[in-house]
Amino acid sequence: MTRLLVPLVSCLVAGATAAWAVRNHPVFPLFSNGGSAPVDVGPLPRGLEAIDAESCGKCHAEIAAEWRGSLHAKAWVDPVFQDAYAVEPLAECRNCHAPENGGEEPTGRAAAEGVSCATCHVRGGQVLAGSGHARGVHGGSAGSPTAGPRQAPHAVFATRALDSSQMCAGCHQFNFLGFVTKSSGGHHVETDEVQQDTWGEWSRSRSATARETCQDCHMPWKQSANGGRQYRSHAFPGGFDEALVREAVTAEVTAREVAEGVEVAVTFHPGRIGHAFPTGDLFRRAELKAWLEGSEEPPVVFPLARTFRDRIEDCVPDPQGGPCKPLPEGQVLRVRRQSVDTRVPPPGSGPPAVRRATIRLPAAADAPRGISRIRWTFDYLLMPTPGAASAGGKPVHSVHIAGGELVATPAAPRSPERSSP
Ligand code: HEC
Numbered sequence: 001m002t003r004l005l006v007p008l009v010s011c012l013v014a015g016a017t018a019a020w021a022v023r024n025h026p027v028f029p030l031f032s033n034g035g036s037a038p039v040d041v042g043p044l045p046r047g048l049e050a051i052d053a054e055s056c057g058k059c060h061a062e063i064a065a066e067w068r069g070s071l072h073a074k075a076w077v078d079p080v081f082q083d084a085y086a087v088e089p090l091a092e093c094r095n096c097h098a099p100e101n102g103g104e105e106p107t108g109r110a111a112a113e114g115v116s117c118a119t120c121h122v123r124g125g126q127v128l129a130g131s132g133h134a135r136g137v138h139g140g141s142a143g144s145p146t147a148g149p150r151q152a153p154h155a156v157f158a159t160r161a162l163d164s165s166q167m168c169a170g171c172h173q174f175n176f177l178g179f180v181t182k183s184s185g186g187h188h189v190e191t192d193e194v195q196q197d198t199w200g201e202w203s204r205s206r207s208a209t210a211r212e213t214c215q216d217c218h219m220p221w222k223q224s225a226n227g228g229r230q231y232r233s234h235a236f237p238g239g240f241d242e243a244l245v246r247e248a249v250t251a252e253v254t255a256r257e258v259a260e261g262v263e264v265a266v267t268f269h270p271g272r273i274g275h276a277f278p279t280g281d282l283f284r285r286a287e288l289k290a291w292l293e294g295s296e297e298p299p300v301v302f303p304l305a306r307t308f309r310d311r312i313e314d315c316v317p318d319p320q321g322g323p324c325k326p327l328p329e330g331q332v333l334r335v336r337r338q339s340v341d342t343r344v345p346p347p348g349s350g351p352p353a354v355r356r357a358t359i360r361l362p363a364a365a366d367a368p369r370g371i372s373r374i375r376w377t378f379d380y381l382l383m384p385t386p387g388a389a390s391a392g393g394k395p396v397h398s399v400h401i402a403g404g405e406l407v408a409t410p411a412a413p414r415s416p417e418r419s420s421p
Pocket residue numbers: 053056057060063064065067068072115116117118119120121129130131132138139140162163215219230231232233234
C-alpha cells in the first residue's frame with residue numbers, strides 16, 4: 001500500500017459533497033485536474049517491464065484491442081482535436097488529450113496513446129484496480145459474476161476511486177479559460193464558467209441517486225471470449241455509437257394548423273442517459289428539423305445545443321465561488337459566457353420541455369387547408385468547430401436518430417360570421 005494512494009478515498013468523498021456548494025468544479029487530481037498539470041504515473045509497478053498499451057495488451061489482449069478503437073486512444077491524434085489545437089495550443093489541452101506528456105509537447109507514446117492504460121491504472125508503483133479486486137471479485141457491481149481471482153504478475157492496488165464517476169470528472173468536467181489582455185501580451189486564467197459539465201449533469205441526474213456510474217453505461221460488463229470471465233468493456237462508446245445515441249433520447253412531434261400556418265410542437269424525452277443530451281464539448285449538438293411538404297419555406301430547426309457569448313469583464317471570477325478579483329488598471333478579461341442551453345436534461349433533472357415553432361404558409365398558398373403534411377428528421381451532429389453550425393458548416397459526423405411524417409390537425413372551422421342587425 002503506498003502512502004500516496006490512501007488520501008484519495010477521502011478526496012473522492014470531499015469532491016462529491018463540495019460539488020453542490022461549488023459550481024460544478026469537482027477536484028479529483030489523480031486522473032487529471034481539469035488539465036492544470038500533466039498526469040504523473042510514477043515509477044514502474046513491480047512485476048512489469050513497461051507500461052505502454054502494447055505491453056499491457058500482451059496479457060490483456062481484449063481490453064487493449066477495445067481501447068485501441070476508442071477516442072481515448074486517439075485523444076491526441078484525433079483530427080478534430082488537432083485542428084482545434086492548432087488554433088489554441090495550450091498546456092491544458094495537452095494535459096487532457098495527451099496526459100502523460102511530462103510537461104512537453106507530446107511525442108512518442110504520449111502522443112500515440114492519448115489517454116492510455118497507465119493514465120487510468122498506474123500510480124505510485126502500483127497498478128490500480130477497481131474495489132471488486134479487494135473482495136476477490138473482479139469488478140464488484142451486482143450482476144458481475146466471475147470465475148474467481150487469478151494471480152496478477154504485477155503489483156495491484158484496489159481502490160474505489162476506479163469504480164466512481166469522479167475518476168472520469170478529472171477530464172470530463174472543467175471550466176473555461178479566460179484571457180487577460182494587456183497592451184503587451186497576456187495570459188490565461190481559469191474562470192467560473194463551465195465548459196464541459198458532464199460530471200455536474202450526472203451529479204444532478206437520477207443516475208447519481210441510483211448510484212449508476214459513468215462506467216455502468218460506458219464500460220458495460222462483457223464476457224471474455226477466452227475463459228468465461230466477465231470484465232468491463234474498454235471500447236468507451238459515445239456519440240459515434242448509433243445504438244447508444246438512439247436509446248439516449250426520443251422526440252414526440254405533433255402539428256396543428258393555426259391562422260399563420262402550421263404549428264409544430266416537439267417534446268424531447270431522455271432515455272437511458274446519465275447527463276444532458278448531448279454532453280461534452282461545444283462541437284456536439286443535435287437538431288430536429290421540420291418542414292411543410294411542398295413548401296419552399298426553409299425548415300424550422302429545434303437545436304439541442306449551448307450558445308455562448310464572448311464578454312469583456314474587469315475582474316477575475318473565482319472558480320471556487322469566492323469573490324471576483326479586480327484586475328489592474330488597463331487590463332481586461334475576455335471570457336466565454338453561456339447564454340442559452342437547449343439540450344435535453346437527463347432523467348431526474350426536471351420535466352421534459354415542450355418546444356414550439358410555426359411554419360408559415362407560403363404567401364400564395366392556394367393549397368387547401370386540412371391536409372398540411374409535415375416531415376421531420378432528428379439527427380445528432382459532431383461539428384468541425386463550435387461556431388460551424390451558425391456559419392452553415394457541415395458536420396464531420398452524424399447519427400440519424402429518428403424521422404417521420406404526419407398530417408397536421410386541421411384548424412377548427414371558423415364560427416359563422418354574424419349577420420349585422
Ligand atoms: C479512461 C480510463 C481507463 C483507461 C484508458 C483504461 N482503463 Fe482499464 N479500467 C478502467 C476502469 C474504470 C475499470 C473498472 C474498474 C471497476 O469498476 O472495477 C478498468 C478495469 C480494467 C481491468 C480489470 C478488468 C475488469 O473489468 O475486471 C483491466 C485488466 C484493465 N482495466 C486494463 C486496462 C488496459 C490494459 C488498458 C489499456 C489498453 C486500460 N485498462 C485502459 C479505466 C481505464
